[in-house]
Amino acid sequence: MDIRIDGISHCYGGVEVLRDISLDVSNGQIVCVVGPSGCGKSTLLRLIGGLEKPGSGQVLQMGDPPVGSLNPLTYIFQDFALLPWRTVAGNVSLVLEDHGIGAAAAQKIIDDVLMRTNLSDFSEALPKQLSGGMKQRVAIARALAVNPALLLMDEPLSALDSQTRELLMDDLIALWTRQPFTAIYVTHNLGEAVRLGHRVVVLSRRPGCVREIVDIDKPLSERAFGDADLEAPQKHLWQLMREEARAADAELVNG
Amino acid sequence: MAEKKLGRPVAFRGGGFAPVPRRWAGFAVFVSLILVAEWGTRAGWISALTLPRPSDVLDTFRELYASGMLFKHLGPSLSRLVVGAAIGVSLGISIGVLIGLFSYIRSGLVPLVAAIFPIPKIALLPLFVIWFGIGEGSKYALIAFGTFTPTVVATYGAVDNVDRTLIRMGQSFGLSWWSIVRKIVLPGAMPGILSGLRISLAIAIILLVAAEMLGAEYGIGAYILEAGSLYDLERLFAGVVILSVLGVVVSFGIGLIERYLLDWRL
Ligand SMILES: Nc1ncnc2c1ncn2[C@@H]1O[C@H](COP(=O)(O)OP(=O)(O)OP(=O)(O)O)[C@@H](O)[C@H]1O
Ligand SMILES: [Mg+2]
Numbered sequence: 032m033d034i035r036i037d038g039i040s041h042c043y044g045g046v047e048v049l050r051d052i053s054l055d056v057s058n059g060q061i062v063c064v065v066g067p068s069g070c071g072k073s074t075l076l077r078l079i080g081g082l083e084k085p086g087s088g089q090v091l092q093m094g095d096p097p098v099g100s101l102n103p104l105t106y107i108f109q110d111f112a113l114l115p116w117r118t119v120a121g122n123v124s125l126v127l128e129d130h131g132i133g134a135a136a137a138q139k140i141i142d143d144v145l146m147r148t149n150l151s152d153f154s155e156a157l158p159k160q161l162s163g164g165m166k167q168r169v170a171i172a173r174a175l176a177v178n179p180a181l182l183l184m185d186e187p188l189s190a191l192d193s194q195t196r197e198l199l200m201d202d203l204i205a206l207w208t209r210q211p212f213t214a215i216y217v218t219h220n221l222g223e224a225v226r227l228g229h230r231v232v233v234l235s236r237r238p239g240c241v242r243e244i245v246d247i248d249k250p251l252s253e254r255a256f257g258d259a260d261l262e263a264p265q266k267h268l269w270q271l272m273r274e275e276a277r278a279a280d281a282e283l284v285n286g
Numbered sequence: 287m288a289e290k291k292l293g294r295p296v297a298f299r300g301g302g303f304a305p306v307p308r309r310w311a312g313f314a315v316f317v318s319l320i321l322v323a324e325w326g327t328r329a330g331w332i333s334a335l336t337l338p339r340p341s342d343v344l345d346t347f348r349e350l351y352a353s354g355m356l357f358k359h360l361g362p363s364l365s366r367l368v369v370g371a372a373i374g375v376s377l378g379i380s381i382g383v384l385i386g387l388f389s390y391i392r393s394g395l396v397p398l399v400a401a402i403f404p405i406p407k408i409a410l411l412p413l414f415v416i417w418f419g420i421g422e423g424s425k426y427a428l429i430a431f432g433t434f435t436p437t438v439v440a441t442y443g444a445v446d447n448v449d450r451t452l453i454r455m456g457q458s459f460g461l462s463w464w465s466i467v468r469k470i471v472l473p474g475a476m477p478g479i480l481s482g483l484r485i486s487l488a489i490a491i492i493l494l495v496a497a498e499m500l501g502a503e504y505g506i507g508a509y510i511l512e513a514g515s516l517y518d519l520e521r522l523f524a525g526v527v528i529l530s531v532l533g534v535v536v537s538f539g540i541g542l543i544e545r546y547l548l549d550w551r552l
Contacts, residue, residue, distance in 0.1 A: 080458060102460050112455035116473045116550040125469060126459040157550050177459065 032096045032103065032180040033057045034079070034213070039088035040238075041074060047238040048074050051088070054232060054241065056181070059211040061251075063224040065268065066234030066242075067276045072217045073185050075239070079215060080104045080183045096180040101130050105179035109186040111166045113158045113173075120145065120154040123173045144172040147206065164195035168202065175206070182214040189219060197256060200226055208252045221268045225261040226254055233271045236279035243271055338519040343527065346520040360528070363494055363506040366422065367532075370429025370497075371490040378434045378486070379479060382441025386475070387467070392442070399438050407432040408496040415500060425497035432493040433486040440482020441475065448474035477551065480544050487536045491529055506532075 036054040040047070048071040056062050064072050077083040079090050081104060096103035113122050120141050127137045145151045148168045158166055167187060174182055188196045200223060206212070218224055224231045225247060235242040247264050254261060320340050326332035327339040350356045385392045385399075407428055414424040414431075448471050456466040498507025506528050513521035 082454060082458060102458075104458075106455070106458045108451065108455060110451060112451050114452060114470065114473070116548075125456075126461070128469075129461050129465050159550065159552050173459075 032213070033093040034181055034215075035091040035093055036075075036079065037089050037091060039075070039078060039085045039090070041071070041078060041083075041086045043074075049078075049085075050238040050240045052234075052239070052241055053088075056213060056215060058213055060229045061207065061212075061214045061216055061227050063216045063218060063228030063231045064234060065218060065221060065224050065231060065272065066239055067236045067272065067279045068219070069279070070234045070237050070275075071239035072234060075234075076106075076183050076185050076215065076217055079181075080106055082106075092180075097178070100178045100180050102126065102177035103180040105174045105177055105182055107167075107170050107174050107182060107184040107187045109190055111158075111163075111170045111190075113166055113169055115158050118155050118157055119150055119161070119169050119172075122158070122169055123176050126173055126177050140176050144175045147175065147209075148172040148202065162195070163191045164199055167191065167199060171203075171206075180213060182212055182216075184214060184216045186218055187216075188223060196220075196223070203227060204251050204254070221265050221272065224268065225265045226256075226258075227251070231264070231268060233268060233275075236275045236282070242275065335519075338523050342520045343523045346524045347527070350524060359504050359506050359509045362502070362504050363498070366425050366429060366497060366505070367490055367494050369422075370426045370493075371433050371487060373426060374430035374433030374490070375437050375483065375486060377430070378437025379441050381434075382438040382479075383445055383467070383471070383475070385438065385442040386445025387471070396442075399435055403435045403439065407493060411496065411500060420501045424500070425502070428497045429490050429493045433490045436486045436489060437479075437482055440485070441479050444475035444478025444482070445471060447478060477544075477548055480540060480548070484537060484540055487540070488533060491532055491536070495529070 034056040036052055036056075039049055039052045041049040052075060054062070064075065066072050074083070078085045081090075092103070114125065117125060123141045123144060124137060127140060132140075141154070142151070145154055148171055150165070150168055150172060153161065153165065158169070161169065167190075170187075188199055191199065204227070216223075216227055228247060229251075231245045231247065233242045233245065234240065245264055245268060247261070249258075249260055323332065323337055324340045327334065327337060347356075350359075381395065385395055410431070411424070411428060414427045418424040418427045452470050452474060453466060456470050461469070494505075495507035495510060498505040499511055502508040506525055510522060510525035510529075513519075513525060
């Protein structure tokens with residue numbers, strides 16, 4: 032299933048946040064979205080997943096989601112959004128309970144996703160007992176459990192320290208290599224963008240519009256920490272971002 | 287080495303503001319208050335008219351127990367308390383959740399709740415007698431009505447405080463409305479609901495005595511009122527002690543429920 036974002040604009044009470052965003056995301060691709068703070072990245076993600084209605088334009092699902100996809104458009108949140116009163120397994124089971132799959136089938140899915148995220152030993156732990164990185168792995172496991180057609184990730188790693196972030200990036204790449212998933216990945220961190228993105232979309236300052244799209248051809252599995260090939264695109268992105276951030280800064284000063 | 291001598295340990299200033307349970311402290315307060323009263327009444331600097339002697343109250347209590355009257359009074363009181371509070375609390379939680387979830391219900395009912403909250407429910411006792419009869423009905427109604435309003439207020443406040451990102455998460459995974467309420471809103475509101483319950487149940491005990499003012503032959507309230515009208519301070523205090531113990535038991539019970547239901551909290 033592909034996703035087409037078709038001329039989306041959005042305002043919040045007179046403030047134009049997004050202007051005429053068009054974007055195609057094809058199956059099995061990770062698209063990273065970067066842009067200065069407040070340019071509407073989170074808003075865009077909410078619009079794509081149907082948590083908010085766009086002011087104009089539309090989001091189209093091209094083709095049918097794969098059979099067995101319980102929740103085609105699935106979020107991974109920055110602050111994990113785990114239910115603190117449920118165990119790791121309980122949090123995953125939450126999103127399976129409304130779909131009328133039998134207990135045995137649900138248990139099989141839970142075991143499978145916890146194994147894929149290396150959490151099998153912690154299935155009975157409560158969120159308060161987990162570190163930040165483990166919490167986000169639970170959130171990833173929960174997202175994988177519904178077999179999504181498109182993962183919508185809003186700065187999923189920015190609440191974590193940089194070592195944990197590296198580890199989780201490796202995890203994400205391993206997961207993708209085993210079974211490619213489609214994702215829109217919002218981030219502030221250009222390092223994450225060039226590690227994980229097949230393409231990187233740079234949004235301009237508010238009102239956010241697509242400033243440039245950078246394709247990175249090197250296969251994900253061959254990219255590594257401190258990869259020399261990624262330096263050029265990262266520098267290029269930084270140039271773009273710096274101009275936007277400067278301009279955004281100046282605008283605030285000028286009122 | 288000279289440097290080392292110059293060093294001064296940094297003074298600790300991070301203590302306090304974090305109460306930890308000290309089991310014996312509450313007990314010690316009770317015991318010392320009782321001992322002071324006993325000492326004062328025996329020594330004579332507290333006159334028998336000011337305060338009954340604790341040991342006399344204990345004797346009265348023992349008599350009450352031995353004659354079997356204790357349970358004759360306690361039985362009807364407890365059943366009134368349980369039935370009345372159960373009606374009030376369950377209605378209160380349901381209405382509170384509805385107020386927390388629906389705009390129209392909120393706008394319609396919050397002013398109404400604010401209007402009936404400050405009414406002393408005792409003032410409405412005659413009305414309840416007319417509506418529900420002089421028997422048990424009016425007593426249940428009084429206690430239910432008295433526990434209802436604080437429960438409503440605590441519940442909708444607690445629902446308002448449920449983490450919105452969790453509700454968004456539920457919606458983003460396509461959970462049904464009922465699932466979100468049952469699995470996210472209610473558990474998330476539980477800490478607030480339970481602390482509201484402490485207040486509601488204390489109010490229920492207060493209203494129990496008021497309810498038994500009218501036409502109750504047996505009951506702790508009836509016992510206390512009879513003793514009061516005869517200025518029988520020992521019996522009055524024996525009754526009051528039963529109410530206090532009831533309060534402590536209820537509070538302890540809620541503590542247990544909290545520990546069981548809310549062990550996920552940090
Ligand atoms: N629900 C809302 N109501 C009104 N204004 C909003 C709302 N959500 C976001 N905004 C405004 O829209 C703009 C874009 O917000 P958004 O959160 O999408 O930006 P962002 O790119 O995700 O920023 P950040 O990088 O800080 O996460 C901001 O100016 C914000 O104040
Ligand atoms: Mg954001």
